[in-house]
Amino acid sequence: MRLSRSEWDMAGSQLSVRRWTTKHVAKWLRDEGFCDYVDLLCNKHRLDGTSLLTLGEYDLRSPPLELKVLGDIKRLMVSLRKLQKQNADVLEELGLSFDGHPPLPGGGADWLCNGDPGRDCDAVGNGSGMDQYHQYTNGKYKQHARRLDPEYWKTVVSSVYVVFVFGFTSFVMVIVHERVPDMRTYPPLPDIFLDSVPRIPWAFAMAEACGVILCNIWLLVLLLHRHRSILLRRLCSLMGTVFMLRCITMFVTSLSVPGQHLQCSGKTYGDMWSKLQRAVAIWSGFGMTLTGVQTCGDYMFSGHTVVLTMLNFFVTEYTPRSWNFIHTLSWVLNLFGIFFILAAHEHYSIDVFIAFYITTRLFLYYHTLANTRAYQQSRRARIWFPMFSFFECNVNGPVPNEYGWPFSKPAFLRRLIG
Numbered sequence: 464m465r466l467s468r469s470e471w472d473m474a475g476s477q478l479s480v481r482r483w484t485t486k487h488v489a490k491w492l493r494d495e496g497f498c499d500y501v502d503l504l505c506n507k508h509r510l511d512g513t514s515l516l517t518l519g520e521y522d523l524r525s526p527p528l529e530l531k532v533l534g535d536i537k538r539l540m541v542s543l544r545k546l547q548k549q550n551a552d553v554l555e556e557l558g559l560s561f562d563g564h565p566p567l568p569g570g571g572a573d574w575l576c577n578g579d580p581g582r583d584c585d586a587v588g589n590g591s592g593m594d595q596y597h598q599y600t601n602g603k604y605k606q607h608a609r610r611l612d613p614e615y616w617k618t619v620v621s622s623v624y625v626v627f628v629f630g631f632t633s634f635v636m637v638i639v640h641e642r643v644p645d646m647r648t649y650p651p652l653p654d655i656f657l658d659s660v661p662r663i664p665w666a667f668a669m670a671e672a673c674g675v676i677l678c679n680i681w682l683l684v685l686l687l688h689r690h691r692s693i694l695l696r697r698l699c700s701l702m703g704t705v706f707m708l709r710c711i712t713m714f715v716t717s718l719s720v721p722g723q724h725l726q727c728s729g730k731t732y733g734d735m736w737s738k739l740q741r742a743v744a745i746w747s748g749f750g751m752t753l754t755g756v757q758t759c760g761d762y763m764f765s766g767h768t769v770v771l772t773m774l775n776f777f778v779t780e781y782t783p784r785s786w787n788f789i790h791t792l793s794w795v796l797n798l799f800g801i802f803f804i805l806a807a808h809e810h811y812s813i814d815v816f817i818a819f820y821i822t823t824r825l826f827l828y829y830h831t832l833a834n835t836r837a838y839q840q841s842r843r844a845r846i847w848f849p850m851f852s853f854f855e856c857n858v859n860g861p862v863p864n865e866y867g868w869p870f871s872k873p874a875f876l877r878r879l880i881g
Contacts, residue, residue, distance in 0.1 A: 480550045483512025491515075495542045497535070503528065516547055516554060612857055613692035621699035621854060628703040628710075632766075633745040635710045637738045639760040642717050643727050649719035656805050656812045657721060664724075667807035670767055671753045673800035677774040677793065684782055689865040693858060694781055698773070700854055701829055705769050705822055709761075718762045722808035727759035765810045768818035771800040776826045783864050834861045 478487065489505040492498065504510045508527070510518070520540050523530045530536050547554060651657070685691050720727045732738045748754035750766060775797035779790045801819065804810055831837070832844065833855045845852045 479553065480512040480516060480546065481553050481556075483515070485509055485511055487512060488515050491546075495539075497539055497542075500530075500535070500539070513557065515543070516550060517557070517559065518543055611690055611693065611862070613690070614696075614857060615692055617854055618692045618696040618699075621696045621703070624850075625699040625703035625706075628706050630742065630746050632706050632710050633742040633750070634738065635714050636745055636750070636758050636761045637732060637741045639713055639717065640727075640758065641732065643760040644717055644719045645728065646720050646723070651721050651723065652719055652811065654721070654811050654813075657808055660806060662722065662724060662808045663803075663806040666803040667752060667809050670771075670800045670803035670807065671751050673796040673803065674751075674767065674771050674774070675753075677771060677778065677796045677800075680789070680793065681774045681778050684778055686869055687866045688781060689867050690862050691869070693862055694777070696854055697829070697833075698777055700850060701825060702769075702773055704850075705773070705825060706766065708821065709764060709766060709769065709818075712763045713761045716763055717760060718811065718814075720759065721762065721811050724808065725759065762810055762814050764818040764821065765804060765814040766818070767804055768801055768810075768815045769822050771797050772819050772822040773826065776823065780826075780830065781862070781864055833858060836860065 483491075485505040488510050489501045492501050492504065520536065522528060523536050523539065530539075685694055688694055732741055745756055745758060748756035750756055750758060775793045778793045782789050784790075801815055804815060805812060829851065832848070832851065836859065837844065
C-alpha cells in the first residue's frame with residue numbers, strides 16, 4: 464500500500480533519524496532545497512540517516528563528494544547542524560557529541576595539536592586546568608583531549624637505523640678515500656666562493672664548535688620536551704635517510720680535493736679488517752676533526768652542513784615561537800657554521816648548497832605530511848615513504864611543544880614540598 468504525501472511526511476517526522484533510509488534522506492534534502500544533490504548523496508553514495516548525521520563540511524569538500532559551490536556547502540551545513548542539534552541524543556548513542564561544530568571525517572572527535580590537552584601548540588607547561596579549548600589547526604576543530612603514545616619501541620628501531628647508517632657511511636668514506644683523485648692530475652675545481660675568500664685555517668674547528676653548541680641546545684630541548692620519544696624518532700629517521708643518500712652521492716662521484724692545503728691522496732687500507740677498523744675509528748669519532756678524525760674524498764655533499772641544518776630546524780620547530788633568542792641563536796650557529804666550512808676550504812660551495820637544500824626539503828616534506836596526515840589519503844605516498852608511514856601512523860597532526868621534568872621528584876623532595 465502506497466502512503467499519501469501527508470502520511471509519508473508524518474511517518475518521516477516520527478521516525479528516528481537513525482532509522483532513516485536513503486529515501487528519507489532524499490526527501491529531507493528536497494524539503495531543505497537541495498534537490499540537485501539527491502542523486503549524488505542518496506543514489507550514488509547511499510547516505511542513510513546515521514551517515515547523514517555524521518556528515519561534516521570536510522566530507523562535503525573532500526573526495527569522493529567534492530562539492531564545488533561554496534554557498535551550497537554552507538547552506539547544507541546549516542541544515543545539517545540543525546538536524547544534528549535536534550538529534551543530539553542519537554549522536555550521543557553513536558559516541559559523538561554536538562556542540563555547534565560539524566564532526567570530522569572518521570565520525571569521531573576532532574583533533575588539534577596532535578590530540579593533546581587543550582592548549583596552543585607552542586604553549587609551555589603541563590596543561591593543568593586546561594582540559595578543553597577552542598582553536599583551529601588546518602581547519603580542524605579540537606574537542607577532546609587524547610594522549611600521544613610515545614611508542615618507545617619505534618624510537619629504538621629508528622635509533623638502530625641511524626646507528627647502522629652512520630656505520631655504513633663510515634665504511635663508504637673509507638672506500639671513497641681509496642679513490643681520491645690525484646691532486647697533480649686533478650687540481651681543485653673552480654669555485655666562486657673558494658676563489659674569492661682566502662682560507663682561514665681555524666675556521667673548520669669553529670664550524671664544528673657551532674655544531675657542538677647546537678647539539679647541546681637540542682639535547683636540552685629533547686630532555687625537557689614531553690614528547691621526546693617522538694622527537695628523537697623523527698630526528699633519527701631523517702638524519703639516517705639524509706646520510707644514506709650522502710653515501711650514494713659521494714660513492715658514485717669522486718670530486719677533486721677542494722684545496723691544496725689538504726694532504727689527501729688515495730690510500731689503500733689493505734684487507735677488509737683494516738677497512739673496518741678505519742670505519743670504526745671514523746664512526747667513534749663522529750667524523751669530526753676535533754676528535755682527531757681526518758677524512759678525504761667525502762665531498763658530495765657536506766655532512767657537517769647536514770648536521771648543523773638538521774639540528775637548527777629541530778630546535779626551532781620544537782620550541783615555542785616566543786623563544787626568539789633561542790631561534791635567533793640557532794640560526795646564527797647554523798649560518799656561521801656553514802660559512803666556516805666554506806672559509807676553511809674543506810668543501811666546495813655546491814657541496815654545502817646541496818646539503819642545505821636536501822636537508823631542509825626533507826625536513827619540511829616530512830613534517831608537512833606528518834602534520835596534515837596527507838599520506839593517509841595517498842597510496843603513492845605510503846609506497847614511496849614506507850618508513851615514514853611506519854613511524855608516523857599513530858601520530859595525529861602536529862606535536863605540541865609541552866615541557867616538563869623528565870624524571871619525577873625524589874620522595875624526600877615530595878615530602879619536603881608537601
